[in-house]
Amino acid sequence: MHSQNQSLLAALYACVNxxxxxxxxxxxxxxxxxMARCISLDRDCADICALTARFLARGSEHAQHLLRECAEICKxxxxxxxxHGTHMEHCKECAEAxxxxxxACRAGISAA
Structure with a gap:
C-alpha cells in the first residue's frame, strides 16, 4: 500500500473517531x-468512512465510488x-476532521 493510501486511511479513521x-x-x-441532524450525519459519516477505509485497504475496484460518496457526506x-462548533468543542473538532x-478523499479520487 502506498503512502498516499496510508494518509487517506489515517484521515478516514480519524474522521470515524x-x-x-x-x-x-x-x-x-x-x-x-x-442536535438530531448533527447526530444523524455523524453516524452516516462514521459509517461511510469506515466502509471506505475497508474497501481501500483491500484494494477494491469499487473504492473510487465510495471515495466520492464519502467526500460528499464528510462535507x-x-x-x-x-x-455548532462555536459553542461545542466536539462539533468543532468533528468539523475539522x-x-x-x-x-483526502477528493485527493484520492484525483490520484486514481
Missing part, C-alpha cells in the same frame, strides 16, 4: 432534539458541525 465522539457528546447536550457533516477527510 471524531464523528463517533461527536454523536455521543451531542446525545448528552441539553437540547438533544436540536455535509462538516457543514452541520460547523453550525470531516474537512481533512473530505480533502
Amino acid at each position: 471524531a464523528c463517533e465522539h461527536c454523536a455521543t457528546a451531542c446525545l448528552g447536550e441539553q437540547d438533544v432534539k436540536m 455535509a457533516c462538516g457543514d452541520e458541525c460547523e453550525k 470531516c474537512r481533512r477527510c473530505e480533502e
